[in-house]
Structures are given as C-alpha cells and as structure tokens.
Amino acid sequence: MTEFTPVSATVGGFMIGTAAGLLLLLRGRIAGISGILGRALTQPLGEGGWRLAFLVGLPLGAAAVSRVAGGLAVEVAASTPVLVAAGLLVGFGTQLGSGCTSGHGVCGIARGSKRSITATLVFMGSAAATVFVVRHLLGVRP
Amino acid sequence: MKLLSALLSGILFGAGLAVSQMTNPAKVQAFLDVAGAWDPSLACVMGAALVVSSIAVWIARRRPQALLGEPFQIPAPAAPDLRLIAGAGLFGVGWGLGGFCPGPALAGLATGVPAVWVFSASMLAGVLSYRGVLRVASKRGFRG
Numbered sequence: 001m002t003e004f005t006p007v008s009a010t011v012g013g014f015m016i017g018t019a020a021g022l023l024l025l026l027r028g029r030i031a032g033i034s035g036i037l038g039r040a041l042t043q044p045l046g047e048g049g050w051r052l053a054f055l056v057g058l059p060l061g062a063a064a065v066s067r068v069a070g071g072l073a074v075e076v077a078a079s080t081p082v083l084v085a086a087g088l089l090v091g092f093g094t095q096l097g098s099g100c101t102s103g104h105g106v107c108g109i110a111r112g113s114k115r116s117i118t119a120t121l122v123f124m125g126s127a128a129a130t131v132f133v134v135r136h137l138l139g140v141r142p
Numbered sequence: 143m144k145l146l147s148a149l150l151s152g153i154l155f156g157a158g159l160a161v162s163q164m165t166n167p168a169k170v171q172a173f174l175d176v177a178g179a180w181d182p183s184l185a186c187v188m189g190a191a192l193v194v195s196s197i198a199v200w201i202a203r204r205r206p207q208a209l210l211g212e213p214f215q216i217p218a219p220a221a222p223d224l225r226l227i228a229g230a231g232l233f234g235v236g237w238g239l240g241g242f243c244p245g246p247a248l249a250g251l252a253t254g255v256p257a258v259w260v261f262s263a264s265m266l267a268g269v270l271s272y273r274g275v276l277r278v279a280s281k282r283g284f285r286g
Contacts, residue, residue, distance in 0.1 A: 001168075001172060001178075001179045001181075002163075002166070002168050002169045002172040002181045002183070003181065004181050004182055004183055005163060005183050006182075006183065006186050008161055008162055008163060008183075009162045009163070009183040009184070009186035009187045009190070010186045010187070010189075010190045011161055011162070011190075012158045012159065012160070012161035012162020012163070012164065012187055012190075013158065013162055013186060013187040013188065013189065013190025013191040013192075013194075014158070014190045014191070014193075014194055015154055015155075015157055015158030015161060015162075016154075016155055016158035016159065016162070016187065016190075016191040017158075017190060017191035017192065017193060017194025017195045017198075018154060018158075018194050019151045019152070019154035019155035019158060020151075020155070020191065020194075020195045020198065021194050021195050021197065021198030022147065022150070022151045022154070022198075023147070023148065023151040024195070024198050024199065024202055024208070024214070025198055025201060025202060025205075025208060025209055026147040026151075026208060026209050026210050027144065027147055027148060027151075027208055027210060027212060028202075028207065028208030028212045028213055028214040028215050028216075029148075029208075029215055030215070030216065030217075031151065031155065033243075033244040033245040033248065034244045034269075037244060037248070037266075037269060038269050038272075038273070041266070041269055041270060041273070042273050049145055050144060050145055050147075050148035051148070053145045053146075053148040053149040053152065054148040054149065054151055054152035054155075055152060055248060056149065056152065057148070057149045057150065057151065057152020057153040057154075057155065057156055058152050058153075058155060058156035058159070058245065058248045058249040058251075059156060059248060059249055059250075059251045059252035060152070060153050060156060060252070061152065061153040061154060061155060061156025061157035061158070061159075061160065061249065062156040062157065062159060062160040062165055062249035062250060062251075062252040062253070063156075063252035064153070064157055065156075065157050065160035065161055066160060066252060066253065069160075071253075072160055072163075072165055072166070072250075072252075072253050073163065073166045073168075074165060074166055074167070074250060074253050074255045074257070074258060075166055075167065075168035076167055076168075076240075076241070076255070076257040076258075077167070077168065077171065077241070078167075078239060078240050078241070078257075080257070080260055082239055082240065083239075083240050083257055083260050083261045083264065084260065084261075084264045085236070085239065085264075086236040086237075086239035086240030086242065086261060086264070087236065087240065087242075087247075087260070087261045087262065087263065087264025087265040087266075087267070087268060088236070088264050088265070088267060088268040088271070089232050089233065089235050089236025089239070089268065090233055090236035090237060090240070090242065090243065090244065090247075090261075090265050090268060091236075091264065091265040091266060091267060091268020091269040091270075091271070091272065092229075092232060092268040092269070092271055092272045093229045093230065093231070093232030093233030093234070093235070093236060093268075094229065094233045094244060094269075095229070095268075095269055095272035095273070096225055096228060096229030096232065096272060097225070097226050097227075097228070097229020097230040097231075097232070097233055098225075098226060098229065099230075100233060100243050100244045100245070101188075101237075101243040101244075101245065102155075102243075102244070102245050104230070105188055106188065106191045106192060106195050107195060109192060110192055110195040110196040110198070110199045111199050111216065113217070113219060114219065114220075114221065114222060115217075115219075115220055115221070115222045115226055118222035118226065118227065118230075119222070119226055119227075119229075119230040120230075122226075122227050122230035122231055122234065123230040123231070123233050123234035123237060124174075124234065125234065126230070126231045126232075126233075126234030126235050126238070127174045127234035127235070127237040127238035128174045128175075128176055128234075128238065129234075129238070130174075130234065130235045130237075130238025130239055131171055131174040131175045131238045132175070132176070132177055134238070134239065135175055135177075135178060136177055136178070142168060142171065
C-alpha cells in the first residue's frame with residue numbers, strides 16, 4: 001500500500017512532459033521508451049546514436065534524484081519467475097503494440113492519436129484486470 | 143549538440159520518473175489496484191506530463207522543422223488495428239504483474255536493486271524475441 005503523493009507526482013509529471021517536449025521540439029522525435037529501445041537494439045549506431053544517449057540518460061537522471069533524496073524506494077511484490085514473465089510480456093507487447101506508457105500514454109495522447117488513445121485504454125485496462133486477478137481473485141497480497 | 147540534447151532529455155525524463163516515484167513498482171500497482179487501496183498518483187504524473195507535451199505538440203505543429211534542423215518524425219494518423227490492441231493487451235498484463243513499464247525499469251537500474259535488473263534483462267529478451275518472430279514471419283511471406 002502506498003500513499004497518494006499529488007505534489008511529487010505532478011512535479012515529476014511536468015519533468016517527464018518537459019523531457020518529451022524537448023526531444024520533440026529540438027530533435028523532432030517522439031520520446032517513446034519502448035520504440036527508442038527496440039530501434040536502439042536492432043538498428044546500427046551512427047544516425048541512431050541519440051537513442052543510446054537518451055536511454056543512458058534515464059538511469060543517470062534517476063541516480064541524480066536518488067543522490068539528492070538519499071535513495072529511491074523500490075518495493076517489488078512479484079517473485080523472480082513472475083518478474084521474468086512480466087519482463088518478457090512488456091518487451092514483446094510494447095514492440096507488437098508499437099509503444100508503451102510514454103510513447104502512447106504521454107506523446108501519442110498529446111497528439112490526439114486514435115491509435116495511442118486506444119492502446120492506452122487497452123493496456124490500462126489489462127493491467128488493472130491483471131492486478132485485480134492477482135490480488136483479489138488469487139489473493140496474492142504484496 | 144544533437145546527442146547532448148537526447149542525453150539531457152533522457153536525464154530529465156529519468157529524473158521525473160524518480161521524483162514522481164514511478165520507479166517504485168508498489169506505487170504503480172497501487173494505481174492499478176482500483177478495487178484495493180487506490181493510489182491515484184500515476185494519474186497526476188500522466189496528467190501533468192500531458193499538459194506540457196500537448197503544448198510542445200501545439201508548438202511543433204506550427205513549425206516547419208525541429209529546432210536543430212531535422213524534420214519532425216511523427217507517425218501519420220492511422221486506425222487502431224488488431225496488432226496494436228493485442229500488443230497493448232500483452233504489455234498491460236506484464237505491467238500489472240511486475241509493476242514496471244519500460245521507462246521506470248531502465249531508470250530504476252540506477253538503484254542497483256537486483257529485481258529491476260532481472261525485469262529489465264527479461265524485457266530486453268522480450269524485445270529481441272519480437273524481432274526474431276518478425277524475421278521468421280517475413281521469411282514466410284507475412285508482412286510485419
């Protein structure tokens with residue numbers, strides 16, 4: 001169980017939106033993590049070097065906040081086999097569905113993309129249904 | 143300058159994920175647990191991010207090209223298809239099970255928590271397995 005933290009959530013959200021906005025306005029690119037990751041892994045460097053730079057920036061930014069805040073909470077309820085299955089599903093599903101929470105949820109909805117709005121509703125729905133089944137039907141409590 | 147702008151965007155993105163505590167899977171799962179002790183924080187994160195990114199899109203639509211001189215690479219509007227829905231559905235199941243989506247999983251590597259590394263490695267395997275399936279499918283004459 002976690003507390004509702006509207007202030008840090010809103011401040012962090014503004015930072016995420018600003019990061020996505022900067023990448024769009026400076027480079028003309030969509031800040032979709034799964035798309036950037038998929039292409040970084042499969043396309044040659046050179047033109048695509050910016051993808052690696054962006055991806056490396058993610059843990060650097062989190063590390064900086066962790067340093068200032070004196071650590072970040074990471075509470076993982078899932079067992080290792082479940083985490084492996086979850087990772088495979090997230091990796092495969094985001095490639096098949098051409099996006100994740102950032103590409104569809106933040107960037108796509110901002111453009112009013114019907115595909116992104118649909119994808120966001122579907123993954124929010126299937127994620128909430130999964131948590132419902134795990135916690136309330138199977139009774140696995142964190 | 144082009145690499146640096148991407149790096150800075152990544153750093154700010156990762157810092158935003160950390161500040162909003164989206165790097166904590168318990169926080170994400172508490173948002174998804176609408177029948178339990180619901181934590182709406184993720185909605186604030188997404189709402190705030192959308193306010194700023196919508197302004198950026200509004201500006202982008204009024205410019206011929208990006209500020210560093212490259213064309214805007216924005217997907218053309220298209221109708222949702224089965225592939226999109228199936229992919230989003232699978233992604234959601236994985237997101238609900240682990241509480242990680244791609245951004246927080248990569249940003250969270252900074253914490254050194256082994257579970258984050260296990261998830262991220264599996265996620266990379268999932269991405270690569272999709273590329274493998276795509277290769278086999280295109281050999282057999284299907285179009286990706």
